[in-house]
Amino acid sequence: MQRVISLEELRRARKALPGIFGFVPTMGSLHPGHMSLVSRARSECESVGVSIFVNPTQFGPREDFGSYPRNLESDLQMLEDAGADLVWTPEAEAIYPAGFQTWVSVEEVSAPLEGKARPGHFRGVATIVTKLFNSVMPARAYFGQKDAQQVAVIKRMVADLDFPVEIVVCPTVREPDGLAMSSRNVHLSPQERRAAVVLHRALTAARSLLDGGRRDGDEIRAAMRRVVRSEPLAREEYVSAADPDTLKELNEIKDTVLFSLAVRIGKTRLIDNILIP
Numbered sequence: 001m002q003r004v005i006s007l008e009e010l011r012r013a014r015k016a017l018p019g020i021f022g023f024v025p026t027m028g029s030l031h032p033g034h035m036s037l038v039s040r041a042r043s044e045c046e047s048v049g050v051s052i053f054v055n056p057t058q059f060g061p062r063e064d065f066g067s068y069p070r071n072l073e074s075d076l077q078m079l080e081d082a083g084a085d086l087v088w089t090p091e092a093e094a095i096y097p098a099g100f101q102t103w104v105s106v107e108e109v110s111a112p113l114e115g116k117a118r119p120g121h122f123r124g125v126a127t128i129v130t131k132l133f134n135s136v137m138p139a140r141a142y143f144g145q146k147d148a149q150q151v152a153v154i155k156r157m158v159a160d161l162d163f164p165v166e167i168v169v170c171p172t173v174r175e176p177d178g179l180a181m182s183s184r185n186v187h188l189s190p191q192e193r194r195a196a197v198v199l200h201r202a203l204t205a206a207r208s209l210l211d212g213g214r215r216d217g218d219e220i221r222a223a224m225r226r227v228v229r230s231e232p233l234a235r236e237e238y239v240s241a242a243d244p245d246t247l248k249e250l251n252e253i254k255d256t257v258l259f260s261l262a263v264r265i266g267k268t269r270l271i272d273n274i275l276i277p
Helices: 007-015 032-044 072-082 121-136 148-161 183-187 190-195 198-211 217-229
Strands: 002-004 021-026 047-052 086-088 140-144 166-170 234-242 257-265 268-276
Touching (some): 021 121, 032 140, 032 166, 047 121, 121 148, 140 148
Parallel strands (some): 021 140, 047 086
Antiparallel strands (some): 234 257
16 A cells, blocks of 8 residues: 655556546544445455545634544554555645635535535535545545535535546444444543434434334424434434435425434534435
8 A cells, every 4th residue: 555645646656556446535533434435445446545634624613623533543554454555645735735715615505404504614525525536536436425415515516517536425334323433423421422322313213204104304303303302412403304415305205315413412513314215
């Protein structure tokens, strides 16, 4: 496995890699969810590359950029063990040099849910993913279903800007009790970790209502809220039953639906979702 830092090193290394190139963009602090993306890419592509970059422009001024977990040495070992061919760990000054002023905005699908809760977040996401795609030039890029709105934003951006990249969405990887794996889970105390399962319980309740024939979006959103509010350590930011492509809330659920929510457990903000069918 080759690790590169500068853009010039990246382009030289990328040019030497054969065949279909699969790419996994990450912010590091890797866990089995990330590694499932690398494994999927490894199974489908001749060459696999990973980026590790904690992108400052997708964090708000009162968010956790400074405390976001960073474990580069461990990450590199995990990627080597997984058979990655190339790892790019750029410096922030190279990604956003002095005078940087060009941004990518995906309008409607960025507006609700995470976009409303975190103004400017998806502008930072769309801009960094554009830069990564332009630098790495992958044939396929792998993302996790856990970040469902990010997936919708990137799919829209790729379609609108004619990127020659196939977006491959991989299932959320969960702990045995259902909690979605996240780099932020390390911030949870033991009591908060037990409470965090409430996100999965709320999503399971929504699925059960749908399986039982209930189709009213307001009814299902209300049921999700009741589950979240039953946990004393949980503070709900939003619950949603929406179209997975547009993120518009559904009054009546007819076929495909994305159930999602954001909840604070103590000081840690967690998100989760399930896509049906």
